[in-house]
Amino acid sequence: MLPILTRSYLVADPTRVDSIFKRLPRRHKLQEIDRESGEDQYYDTFDWRLYRKKLLFSRSGNRVTLRTFSGIMRCSAAIRKKDRLFAWDFEDSDMASLLKKRIDMRALCPLLSLRYDRRNFRVLNRDRKTVAWITRASQKVLSDSAEIEFPEYLTITSVRGYEKIYENILTILDALKLQHSAGDSELFVQGCIASGRKPLDYGSKFYVELDRSVSVGEAVSRICLDLVDAMEKNYEGVCSDVDSEFLHDFRIAVRRTRSLLSLLRKSLPREQLRVFEAEFKWLGSVTGPLRDNDVYLLKKEVYRNLVPHSLRDGLNLFFDDLAARRSDDLTELKKNLCSTRYRNLLESWKRFLSDPQSELFQGPGKQVCLDLVNKIVRKRFNRFVKEGDQISDQSDDGQFHTLRIRGKKFRYLLEFFRPFYAEREIKLFLKHMKNVQDCLGDFNDLSVQMDMLNDTLEQLNGRNRKTILLAAALGSLITRLKTEQQQVKNAFYSTYEAFRTEENKRLIKQLTDSCRSTKLIRE
Amino acid sequence: MKILAVYSSKGGVGKTASSVNFAYTAHCTGHRVLLCDMDSQGAASYYYRIKPKKKFNRSRLLNGSYYQFIRGTDYTGLDLLPAHFSFRNLDIALKSGQREKNRFILHKLLKPLESEYDIVILDCPPNLTLLSENIIVAADCVVTPVVPTTLSVLALSQLLKLFKKVDCEKRKICAFFSMVEQRKTMHRGVMDKYGAHPIFMENHIPYSAEIEKMGLYRKPVGAGGGVDTPGTVAYRSLWSELYQRRLAP
Numbered sequence: 001m002l003p004i005l006t007r008s009y010l011v012a013d014p015t016r017v018d019s020i021f022k023r024l025p026r027r028h029k030l031q032e033i034d035r036e037s038g039e040d041q042y043y044d045t046f047d048w049r050l051y052r053k054k055l056l057f058s059r060s061g062n063r064v065t066l067r068t069f070s071g072i073m074r075c076s077a078a079i080r081k082k083d084r085l086f087a088w089d090f091e092d093s094d095m096a097s098l099l100k101k102r103i104d105m106r107a108l109c110p111l112l113s114l115r116y117d118r119r120n121f122r123v124l125n126r127d128r129k130t131v132a133w134i135t136r137a138s139q140k141v142l143s144d145s146a147e148i149e150f151p152e153y154l155t156i157t158s159v160r161g162y163e164k165i166y167e168n169i170l171t172i173l174d175a176l177k178l179q180h181s182a183g184d185s186e187l188f189v190q191g192c193i194a195s196g197r198k199p200l201d202y203g204s205k206f207y208v209e210l211d212r213s214v215s216v217g218e219a220v221s222r223i224c225l226d227l228v229d230a231m232e233k234n235y236e237g238v239c240s241d242v243d244s245e246f247l248h249d250f251r252i253a254v255r256r257t258r259s260l261l262s263l264l265r266k267s268l269p270r271e272q273l274r275v276f277e278a279e280f281k282w283l284g285s286v287t288g289p290l291r292d293n294d295v296y297l298l299k300k301e302v303y304r305n306l307v308p309h310s311l312r313d314g315l316n317l318f319f320d321d322l323a324a325r326r327s328d329d330l331t332e333l334k335k336n337l338c339s340t341r342y343r344n345l346l347e348s349w350k351r352f353l354s355d356p357q358s359e360l361f362q363g364p365g366k367q368v369c370l371d372l373v374n375k376i377v378r379k380r381f382n383r384f385v386k387e388g389d390q391i392s393d394q395s396d397d398g399q400f401h402t403l404r405i406r407g408k409k410f411r412y413l414l415e416f417f418r419p420f421y422a423e424r425e426i427k428l429f430l431k432h433m434k435n436v437q438d439c440l441g442d443f444n445d446l447s448v449q450m451d452m453l454n455d456t457l458e459q460l461n462g463r464n465r466k467t468i469l470l471a472a473a474l475g476s477l478i479t480r481l482k483t484e485q486q487q488v489k490n491a492f493y494s495t496y497e498a499f500r501t502e503e504n505k506r507l508i509k510q511l512t513d514s515c516r517s518t519k520l521i522r523e
Numbered sequence: 524m525k526i527l528a529v530y531s532s533k534g535g536v537g538k539t540a541s542s543v544n545f546a547y548t549a550h551c552t553g554h555r556v557l558l559c560d561m562d563s564q565g566a567a568s569y570y571y572r573i574k575p576k577k578k579f580n581r582s583r584l585l586n587g588s589y590y591q592f593i594r595g596t597d598y599t600g601l602d603l604l605p606a607h608f609s610f611r612n613l614d615i616a617l618k619s620g621q622r623e624k625n626r627f628i629l630h631k632l633l634k635p636l637e638s639e640y641d642i643v644i645l646d647c648p649p650n651l652t653l654l655s656e657n658i659i660v661a662a663d664c665v666v667t668p669v670v671p672t673t674l675s676v677l678a679l680s681q682l683l684k685l686f687k688k689v690d691c692e693k694r695k696i697c698a699f700f701s702m703v704e705q706r707k708t709m710h711r712g713v714m715d716k717y718g719a720h721p722i723f724m725e726n727h728i729p730y731s732a733e734i735e736k737m738g739l740y741r742k743p744v745g746a747g748g749g750v751d752t753p754g755t756v757a758y759r760s761l762w763s764e765l766y767q768r769r770l771a772p
Binding site: 076161 | 553571572573574576590593594595596599600602669741
């Protein structure tokens with residue numbers, strides 16, 4: 001369908017509405033068709049996946065609707081579940097496929113409730129045909145603490161083929177100097193703010209603003225405080241087990257922290273950091289088992305499709321077991337995250353990062369970060385290429401894993417200090433890097449998955465039907481994964497060749513040469 | 524996108540009433556619908572109170588620039604391509620090149636709508652011409668209303684002959700009894716004789732003053748809410764059966 005045009009106006013003084021209506025073109029009549037009042041609940045994922053795509057997801061009673069900011073309905077469905085909604089809750093429907101594409105495995109959580117009172121009018125031509133729609137609405141945001149009332153607003157919506165009349169109405173309303181409003185999307189933003197969240201206040205992409213003259217200590221402090229913030233933001237979601245990505249993002253923040261400390265180790269106070277390094281390693285290890293479990297459970301459908309129909313029941317037994325183990329892992333993780341050890345770690349870490357007297361800002365921590373980072377970027381790149389060149393058909397899974405870790409550290413390094421470099425070049429380089437990393441990641445995932453499946457297979461006891469069924473399913477899956485791993489391996493060589501080109505080597509040299517602290521002083 | 528043609532070579536069997544009500548019912552079930560009024564009389568357009576724009580005509584339709592002339596009805600998600608008086612000569616205009624190729628003109632014209640609509644309903648004029656061949660080729664399903672009388676059944680057999688001629692799958696055709704008056708012996712007799720044939724839908728549309736009055740109120744039966752009338756229920760049941768049997772993915 002052609003996009004339906006729509007525009008909203010704020011009406012600060014509701015008593016003006018009738019006089020506004022009287023100004024509509026005389027040959028057109030206005031007819032009130034219905035009046036509706038009720039409560040809409042708005043949802044989005046924690047990282048605003050729908051809002052980023054200019055989509056609004058709302059619930060009215062048992063009906064949920066996905067609309068664009070401009071009010072065009074994309075999809076609608078009935079569902080009873082209220083607290084957290086996943087794409088898979090909608091089974092095989094348009095809503096399920098649309099949500100799968102937009103939010104993937106994330107949960108839609110209620111953000112705010114809007115109480116509305118809407119009166120719908122249609123503008124009729126001489127044939128009494130609807131040629132435009134007008135909605136007069138007043139809305140209140142219901143938050144825990146209070147009700148916040150918004151000014152009344154009018155929304156004009158076009159009917160396809162009658163856009164001229166729509167334009168005429170807008171001209172009249174513009175002449176009355178009514179203030180434009182973004183309609184529902186604006187209400188959504190204001191409602192979120194009133195309910196304690198601001199759209200786009202969280203995203204999993206890393207970016208910390210750093211200027212080129214920043215010292216090592218200052219850079220580490222800013223980056224790590226941002227990562228602590230990410231851990232704290234995801235903490236609640238991990239403990240409440242809202243969806244798997246809270247833990248994923250939490251772990252990435254921990255991993256990034258550990259990577260940064262390791263990358264800049266020589267310029268940081270070793271003694272003081274030793275404890276933190278050990279504690280973050282502990283945090284990584286206690287969050288690992290649940291994440292590993294999540295990875296398998298998220299792949300349930302993929303795995304099921306890899307084995308023949310007759311073996312799927314066997315695979316279900318495997319996943320039932322995983323789901324049971326997951327619950328134990330979650331209890332264990334919660335215990336660790338609620339421990340004094342965790343609280344002390346975060347408190348002392350934040351103190352260490354923000355105290356101006358901290359060792360972090362003394363000695364080598366005072367040096368300009370830029371030159372040091374340039375050096376590490378070149379070193380890490382060369383090491384990655386050197387080790388990548390050594391990968392061959394004879395290489396074992398361990399070598400691929402080591403290369404993946406090197407690559408990951410190198411990519412984190414570029415992401416941490418991205419503001420130092422020319423945006424276009426670094427973006428291009430990261431894109432090339434991502435292709436290699438994706439390949440290595442897939443290879444490693446398959447390797448870890450096969451190890452785990454083999455372990456499970458080895459631990460199977462008995463000869464009952466269930467065990468035989470499970471063993472057959474696991475065997476079939478391992479075979480399929482092995483074939484897939486070989487395909488990924490083959491793809492790696494070409495991806496890597498495309499990465500280690502002279503052009504990319506030049507790009508790294510150009511990136512690091514173009515910004516140096518000596519140049520900075522001259523400038 | 525599925526294309527449904529409501530077609531019969533016989534006039535007055537309820538093609539337009541069915542097209543208008545099918546379109547409305549399909550829209551009520553959440554589909555994005557386009558109703559194409561191919562009949563130069565423009566009755567479907569009249570029912571939806573839509574007049575074509577002044578610049579619209581047969582040439583605009585055939586050269587593919589009809590897109591800008593599609594108009595929204597009173598029901599969001601249901602659009603209509605209005606008829607134009609010049610459509611009466613559509614057959615002549617279609618006969619421009621090779622006959623074999625000419626049959627695919629409508630099919631090609633409708634192709635660009637694929638991403639926009641779930642269902643396109645063609646309200647066809649009563650004839651047996653090149654336009655009919657185009658409609659048969661373009662449609663995923665050709666549904667024909669049959670008044671339970673001899674002439675109407677004859678029109679159905681002519682349609683089957685046409686299918687054979689254009690070498691189209693007969694599976695595409697289906698029929699339903701329309702304007703049924705149970706009190707008439709002939710209606711009962713024809714329905715008893717042919718009703719069990721797989722080509723016929725189980726549901727039928729009764730003769731009803733309410734459907735006749737569509738011309739007076741200029742809206743589909745059941746539009747505007749309120750209590751379900753026999754006409755609304757009949758069209759809803761028939762649409763549901765038709766959709767499940769012939770159009771559902």
